[in-house]
Amino acid sequence: MIVFVFGNIHSGKTTLVNDICARRPKYVPLVLDEYRGRYGDGTMDGETEAQRRLLDDMCRHKDCVVEMSGFGHNTEEAFLRSSDRERLVVIVECPKAECLRRVKEHGMPGVPFPYEGAYDDMIESFDGRMKSGHIERMWSSDIVLRMSGTDPGPCMDSLMEYIPRRGRMYHRGPRKRMWGLTV
Secondary structure, eight states, X not given: OEEEEEEXXXXXXXXXXHHHHHHSTTSXXXXXXXXXXXXXXXXXXXXXXXXXXXXXXXHHOSSEEEEEOSOSHHHHHHHHHTTTSOEEEEEEEOOHHHHHXXXXXXXXXXXXXXXXXXXXXXXXXXXXXXXXXXXXXXXXXSEEEXXXXXXXXXXXHHHHTTSOSXXXXXXXXXXXXXXXXXX
């Protein structure tokens, strides 16, 4: 199974990926910023290489948790390259003001990010796209959950019920609202 974790810059995606992988150790964490650190150089070519390698690793691992924004070419490529796999999409919701505060407080240390200085505009753009339902429309054949990026703790046990230790996903069927998650 592939678990995709999408969200805005500094919304809590990497923290959620690490929490999931700590509870399901057989899942391999694939975090875009780590690939940027290894393969990127702050240019668009470096960004393309980092994204390509992340997607190649996604295809190599049977069970993985993939972190990215949820928009752009790499997300469309991930959608196409994983179409034969069981997928769960988790959207990390975090208020725009909180994402901006976290960027100002923490920055992007050690991450060669080709959009340096454009964080405010990107956060604004991603926030609008998150609210537009773009991700749900693209991934409509999969289970899509929305989760808080400011306090995910209360929903973690419920989220983990969707991620099997082995075998197939536990929950199938119509979408519904459950445990504070939109399913």
